[in-house]
Amino acid sequence: MTQTITMVVLSAGLENFKEIRQALSADERTRLLAGGNDAEQLYDEIVRLKPAAALITLDSNPEQGIEMIKRLARERPTMAIISAARSDSSDLILRSLRAGARDFLRIPIFAQELKTVLDRTVAFSDDQVEAPRKKGRMISVFSSKGGCGTSFLATNLAAAMAGRTVLVDLNLQAGDLPLFLGVDPKYSIADMAEHRARLDESLVNSFITPYSSTLSLLAAPKEVDAADEVEPEHIFEVLQRLRDSYELVVLDPQHTFDAITLAALDQSDEIILVLTLDIPAIRSTQRALEIFDRLGYPRKKIRVVVNRWSKQIDLDLQQVEKFLGEAVSGFIPSDYQTAVTSINLGQPLVQSDSNSKLAQEIRRLAKVIGGASMPVAEPKPQRGFWGSLLRRDQPQFDLQTTMGKV
Numbered sequence: 001m002t003q004t005i006t007m008v009v010l011s012a013g014l015e016n017f018k019e020i021r022q023a024l025s026a027d028e029r030t031r032l033l034a035g036g037n038d039a040e041q042l043y044d045e046i047v048r049l050k051p052a053a054a055l056i057t058l059d060s061n062p063e064q065g066i067e068m069i070k071r072l073a074r075e076r077p078t079m080a081i082i083s084a085a086r087s088d089s090s091d092l093i094l095r096s097l098r099a100g101a102r103d104f105l106r107i108p109i110f111a112q113e114l115k116t117v118l119d120r121t122v123a124f125s126d127d128q129v130e131a132p133r134k135k136g137r138m139i140s141v142f143s144s145k146g147g148c149g150t151s152f153l154a155t156n157l158a159a160a161m162a163g164r165t166v167l168v169d170l171n172l173q174a175g176d177l178p179l180f181l182g183v184d185p186k187y188s189i190a191d192m193a194e195h196r197a198r199l200d201e202s203l204v205n206s207f208i209t210p211y212s213s214t215l216s217l218l219a220a221p222k223e224v225d226a227a228d229e230v231e232p233e234h235i236f237e238v239l240q241r242l243r244d245s246y247e248l249v250v251l252d253p254q255h256t257f258d259a260i261t262l263a264a265l266d267q268s269d270e271i272i273l274v275l276t277l278d279i280p281a282i283r284s285t286q287r288a289l290e291i292f293d294r295l296g297y298p299r300k301k302i303r304v305v306v307n308r309w310s311k312q313i314d315l316d317l318q319q320v321e322k323f324l325g326e327a328v329s330g331f332i333p334s335d336y337q338t339a340v341t342s343i344n345l346g347q348p349l350v351q352s353d354s355n356s357k358l359a360q361e362i363r364r365l366a367k368v369i370g371g372a373s374m375p376v377a378e379p380k381p382q383r384g385f386w387g388s389l390l391r392r393d394q395p396q397f398d399l400q401t402t403m404g405k406v
């Protein structure tokens, strides 16, 4: 059976395109899907059509062509890139091959040369049978009552993970996660939702705000109006897309059962249901569990975690569990000063005060959540006495700087 090779062409104007199209049609294996001289437009078509090969001409604008080859080699590694030029300058050929082209074709294209290049393209494509990419896990850190510490826990759980993790702020009207990480996002989930139809790797990367080599933030919009444009289906699509790029997606949803929160909870593999041990929070958690039952969520999807736990709280835990109809599977101790200091510094506690009891317990919970597939970053050894004295980069909380980022 003859194998079809789907192709796109970055040409140097209409005449050049017609000439190439004619030459390609000489080999019955080729099927031309799109062409043009605008690299950006062609890139969008490549994302949409997923051709097996791209022919990039270098005649009219060699720099644009070389940049395009680099970009495709980086972001579309399973596609065969063929450079082509009227000039057979060895310098240009070499540059295109170094940029990532697999082959070079002289223009005008001779049938025999085309055949050789297409044979090699078929061989390359056969090797690229893409292993289905594993989807990342998604967890929501949720509480149906505000103030229980979901944003604090979501940030610290995400920061504790050693694999590629994205933290998503779903409080679209009043997201505050940038403050927890001390970052100043340029783009938000509203931008990602707007461009959801063409979210390739580089576009995803341009909308997120990196925090460390493993953790990134997808922030809520700064302008309240921007949130009005975002529909729950958009959020659904964006979250699905994030699962392609990240091993773990950690969501910080709102404290209501609005459509966006439900879109997030529905898709989550696991919900960390956070409560504090006071009557309003216990009551609200019990209602949340009832709603989860009605939504058909299996109980194994839900993990009830008590935050701000202290031995001094005079409540019988067994009674609480009986009232909830669910066992509590995690206790995060109460330590207001440590928690607030880390938030005010804009640094996750698991890094800024990694040996505190609070950080240790959060890491313990992160290990349970991450399971075998997602290791937890172990804290770096603390500096010795001299080290701390000599340390100049001690983080200092500065209200002016922090507020400037809001």
Ligand SMILES: Nc1ncnc2c1ncn2[C@@H]1O[C@H](COP(=O)(O)OP(=O)(O)O)[C@@H](O)[C@H]1O
Residues within 6 Å of the ligand: 143, 145, 146, 147, 148, 149, 150, 151, 152, 153, 307, 308, 309, 332, 333, 334, 335, 336, 337, 339, 340, 343, 358
């Ligand atoms: N384990 C804890 N011990 C003491 N204070 C905590 C703890 N967890 C969170 N807090 C505090 O609770 C407050 C609310 O936390 P936040 O994460 O903003 O809540 P939510 O997002 O659920 O509304 C913050 O001031 C935070 O410092």
Ligand SMILES: [Mg+2]
Residues within 6 Å of the ligand: 150, 151, 152, 171
């Ligand atoms: Mg919050």
